[in-house]
Amino acid sequence: MTYGAAETKRARGSAPGLTLTGDVRFGTVPLLEEVTLDLVPGGWTCLLGPSGAGKSTLLRLIAGLDTGSQFDGSIAASDGQDVEGRVAYMAQDDLLLPWLDLRGNVAVGARLRGERPDQVRIDRLIDRLGLAQHATKRPSKLSGGQRQRAAIARTLMEDKDYVLLDEPFSALDARNRADMQDLAAAQLAGRTVLLVTHDPMEAARLGHKVYLMEGTRLHLLPKPSGPPPIRPADDPDTLAYGAALLARLRAPE
Numbered sequence: 001m002t003y004g005a006a007e008t009k010r011a012r013g014s015a016p017g018l019t020l021t022g023d024v025r026f027g028t029v030p031l032l033e034e035v036t037l038d039l040v041p042g043g044w045t046c047l048l049g050p051s052g053a054g055k056s057t058l059l060r061l062i063a064g065l066d067t068g069s070q071f072d073g074s075i076a077a078s079d080g081q082d083v084e085g086r087v088a089y090m091a092q093d094d095l096l097l098p099w100l101d102l103r104g105n106v107a108v109g110a111r112l113r114g115e116r117p118d119q120v121r122i123d124r125l126i127d128r129l130g131l132a133q134h135a136t137k138r139p140s141k142l143s144g145g146q147r148q149r150a151a152i153a154r155t156l157m158e159d160k161d162y163v164l165l166d167e168p169f170s171a172l173d174a175r176n177r178a179d180m181q182d183l184a185a186a187q188l189a190g191r192t193v194l195l196v197t198h199d200p201m202e203a204a205r206l207g208h209k210v211y212l213m214e215g216t217r218l219h220l221l222p223k224p225s226g227p228p229p230i231r232p233a234d235d236p237d238t239l240a241y242g243a244a245l246l247a248r249l250r251a252p253e
């Protein structure tokens with residue numbers, strides 16, 4: 001699959017960066033201590049770490065959603081403007097509305113804002129995601145991977161500076177995963193993306209910057225080499241980075 005240059009360019013300049021610093025706890029139990037997460041302006045920042053480490057909680061904090069946690073810190077956009085209202089968030093659960101068909105679900109952001117959905121763009125995106133023959137199906141008639149692609153389409157329709165993706169490709173087969181990574185990289189060019197993933201190769205292909213959560217700490221790892229996104233999966237440096245990252249994930253803390 002290839003994507004036209006016109007579609008990969010952002011009409012305006014690169015989105016600003018974002019910095020989160022502080023501590024997160026549930027009651028008296030610390031989840032994250034003295035963390036600093038710096039998102040690459042207009043690029044992809046990848047966040048890895050074991051299940052339960054606090055990745056989704058960080059995303060929800062940036063999205064301004066309730067987490068049930070106590071956050072003692074700050075979240076600031078590098079342009080000094082409010083972060084609120086500039087975030088698109090794709091949760092682990094696809095959160096598709098069961099009473100709308102796939103096309104309606106992809107259009108829901110525009111409808112909620114009282115805008116007329118750009119149906120041509122929506123259908124083109126649905127087609128690119130390989131879902132054209134499912135456009136009029138409700139979520140209950142879609143497979144897990146199809147639902148996840150529908151949620152990706154809905155997120156890609158949002159024109160936001162910050163795009164937070166919580167394991168967006170986890171339910172996809174290998175071919176679809178690689179295709180969707182390519183598509184997302186093209187569609188989100190210039191946006192500031194925070195990607196939570198358990199897949200070291202995904203970080204190796206997409207990351208401008210890679211963070212790892214360990215215990216209550218957040219570590220900035222060395223940068224993958226080569227221009228992101230998106231690095232070829234068979235590039236020796238990308239393969240080596242993915243392998244080294246996997247070894248790091250498997251190392252005892």
Ligand SMILES: Nc1ncnc2c1ncn2[C@@H]1O[C@H](COP(=O)(O)OP(=O)(O)OP(=O)(O)O)[C@@H](O)[C@H]1O
Nearest residue numbers: 026031050051052053054055056057058067068069
């Ligand atoms: N409301 C809550 N009260 C207490 N603890 C909570 C609450 N919500 C989440 N937690 C705990 O916070 C920790 C972090 O959860 P979070 O969902 O952020 O992890 P994660 O790194 O995204 O995990 P995964 O990779 O499995 O999605 C978990 O141990 C979870 O049990």
